[in-house]
Amino acid sequence: MKTKYFHITSPDQEEDIRAAAAILRAGGLAGIPTETVYGLGANGLDGAAVGRIFQAKGRPQDNPLILHIPEAEWLRRYCKNIPPAAWRLAERFWPGPLTMILQRKVNVPNAVTCGLDTVGVRCPDHPVTLAIIRAAGVPVAAPSGNLSGRPSPTCARHMEEDMDGKIDAIVDGGPCGVGVESTIVDLTAPVPRLLRPGGLPLEDLRAVLGEVAVDRAVLSPLDPGEKPRAPGMKYRHYAPRAPVTVVSGEGRRTARYIRRNLGDHTGVICFEEYRDQFPGCQVRSIGSAQDRGEQARRVFDALRSFDGTDVTAIFAQCPGDGGLGLAVANRLKKAAGFQVVELGEGTP
Numbered sequence: 001m002k003t004k005y006f007h008i009t010s011p012d013q014e015e016d017i018r019a020a021a022a023i024l025r026a027g028g029l030a031g032i033p034t035e036t037v038y039g040l041g042a043n044g045l046d047g048a049a050v051g052r053i054f055q056a057k058g059r060p061q062d063n064p065l066i067l068h069i070p071e072a073e074w075l076r077r078y079c080k081n082i083p084p085a086a087w088r089l090a091e092r093f094w095p096g097p098l099t100m101i102l103q104r105k106v107n108v109p110n111a112v113t114c115g116l117d118t119v120g121v122r123c124p125d126h127p128v129t130l131a132i133i134r135a136a137g138v139p140v141a142a143p144s145g146n147l148s149g150r151p152s153p154t155c156a157r158h159m160e161e162d163m164d165g166k167i168d169a170i171v172d173g174g175p176c177g178v179g180v181e182s183t184i185v186d187l188t189a190p191v192p193r194l195l196r197p198g199g200l201p202l203e204d205l206r207a208v209l210g211e212v213a214v215d216r217a218v219l220s221p222l223d224p225g226e227k228p229r230a231p232g233m234k235y236r237h238y239a240p241r242a243p244v245t246v247v248s249g250e251g252r253r254t255a256r257y258i259r260r261n262l263g264d265h266t267g268v269i270c271f272e273e274y275r276d277q278f279p280g281c282q283v284r285s286i287g288s289a290q291d292r293g294e295q296a297r298r299v300f301d302a303l304r305s306f307d308g309t310d311v312t313a314i315f316a317q318c319p320g321d322g323g324l325g326l327a328v329a330n331r332l333k334k335a336a337g338f339q340v341v342e343l344g345e346g347t348p
Contacts, residue, residue: 011131021135033173034124039142047109095125097199101186151303179297197327244336249343267311292324
């Protein structure tokens with residue numbers, strides 16, 4: 001298959017918008033930009049097209065997808081028993097990096113939900129993709145546009161690395177402004193439950209909803225055989241080819257630990273303040289220890305950048321859980337398969 005490329009920087013490029021929308025409407029697959037990461041999109045009402053997403057990614061068949069819609073009013077088309085909390089969240093945070101889990105209507109194919117009676121829905125904050133969805137006239141089912149298990153793509157070049165020749169089109173809409181996937185909150189639970197931390201901090205959710213429980217899959221892997229209720233809950237994700245070890249704790253302690261454990265062909269992902277402390281290593285800075293937004297924008301590119309090098313093991317400094325730090329820490333720990341070294345205050 002020859003992948004067609006569009007470079008669309010504005011929704012005013014109507015001819016290209018219509019062409020990309022036609023590919024989706026006809027059952028094709030297209031890489032689409034969002035504010036979080038690039039997605040691999042298909043017509044969310046076409047079960048066969050959605051099935052091709054799983055084939056292109058090598059995605060496990062029990063890992064559900066998210067429907068992308070252009071405005072909150074479209075929730076009524078695909079969801080039922082929508083609670084008042086959903087409308088409050090949509091008014092406050094959409095378009096934006098928030099996915100809500102709601103009860104689905106029968107017109108949402110099982111291929112999207114992997115047989116669940118719920119569906120994740122979000123409205124992405126990217127004018128080009130919103131224009132494409134409106135032009136297509138259908139919701140777009142889209143996971144991240146990487147091969148399954150690989151770091152998510154935050155620019156069109158990443159999508160090309162993983163998907164060129166496997167899908168019909170890639171829309172280059174520029175680099176992603178957030179850099180980690182959307183936050184997922186389950187609104188069908190008795191208490192709203194965070195299933196995946198992402199570009200909307202937990203603190204912002206709680207400011208609107210009050211109590212929000214945190215699912216244990218945020219901090220640890222699911223049990224064998226346990227069915228995921230949302231993308232990113234079950235499987236090892238975001239991983240480069242070399243194994244990753246996450247080192248969590250105060251920055252100076254984690255830097256010292258990594259220095260003591262450096263070997264031949266070691267890569268290091270670190271905060272900018274410590275980038276000069278790992279001689280002889282390939283080092284990738286993800287920004288200042290205090291700048292969680294920059295860490296989110298850089299983390300996937302840092303993980304990807306070691307592929308094609310002679311690095312055989314990677315150590316990563318881990319941010320704390322405040323704000324976007326929870327999402328960055330989650331992505332690093334998932335990349336490491338939860339291989340984490342916790343350094344407490346008593347650690348020298």
